[in-house]
Amino acid sequence: MKKILFTFFISFTIISFAQNTKNFESIANKEISTEVQDLLELKQNLKYFIGKDGIDEIDVEIMSNQGFFSMILMNSIQNKEENKKLTYQVVLESFVEFKTNEGYQNYKTIYPFLKEIESRPADIKNWENDKLLFEKIGLQPIRIEKIHEYLKENSNPNITYKEFMESFNQKEKAETTVNQENIELNLDSKNIGYAKYLEESKQIGKPLLLYFTGHACVNCKKMESSIFREKMVYKTLFNDYIFVSLYVDERTKLPENLWKYSEFTKRNIDYIGAYNSEIQMKKFQTNAQPYFIILNENNEKIDSMFYTDDENEFLNFLNKGLEKHKN
16 A cells, blocks of 8 residues: 555656646746736746756745845846847746855745744744744844844734734834935945955955945845835945945946956946946856845955845844954
8 A cells, every 4th residue: 555655656746747847848938028917927837947957846935025036037137148038948047047046045044944933923922932943044132132022012822923023123113214315325336346445445444245236126226215224224334334336237338448258248348237247247156136245355255145125134134244254
């Protein structure tokens, strides 16, 4: 009986895998536009990526998240060759490339813990077990203690931590948001690489924070209009770091002495965006935006991060970078 069940399981798995492969192959060359209907269809068809080039169900679940979905889509648009169609195959290749990034691998590692804590009841009676999960997802002790203090006053076993954290974040945002009308970010879209800022870093001893962004990057605009303007984030970005914005789609022409043909991208580099994009891909092995990378004065990587809609997660990233730089 056990042998029959095992044989059935293996057969079912093979058939399911074959169906996913067959379904993907049938749409691989289908063109995708940026129309809403096409993007909704793309999201629905992500399940057919399972089993392709090492992609599993967790990858697809993460990719379905709006932030990651937008990032992968922009990555795909940039990856496709000029005058070529944006197809499911191009999206697959971009996702496979994105999966190799250290930041994604770290996120995938903590993803099960994130899901678990979000589904748990926000009950103070379970705090010791819940605290372990918050530690596993990498929250700093001071952040965990703030959550604990808020939970003492707002414990509710009838709501999940997902709902609880929304309330907690709103409270913190109300306490820390700077008057946005009075904030000027002054992001320079004309920066050509970061060599001069590296020299500045050596002179004053501050770490560099490179921000690879784009005029057409939706998630970049989201972060700039909200998270960058949080009081503690703003202070840390512009006081504790040498913050350098590098636009990958800036169409301003480079000085002619910097024009070249890139053997890495197989394209002519004659405008600022292409120059910065080559740096991101060649040196940091990714071309997704937004992308943040912290460097020390020796041009060595301290840490990196992609898009987030959580100001506390971003602030945690900034503070950890400063701590590592001191050590």
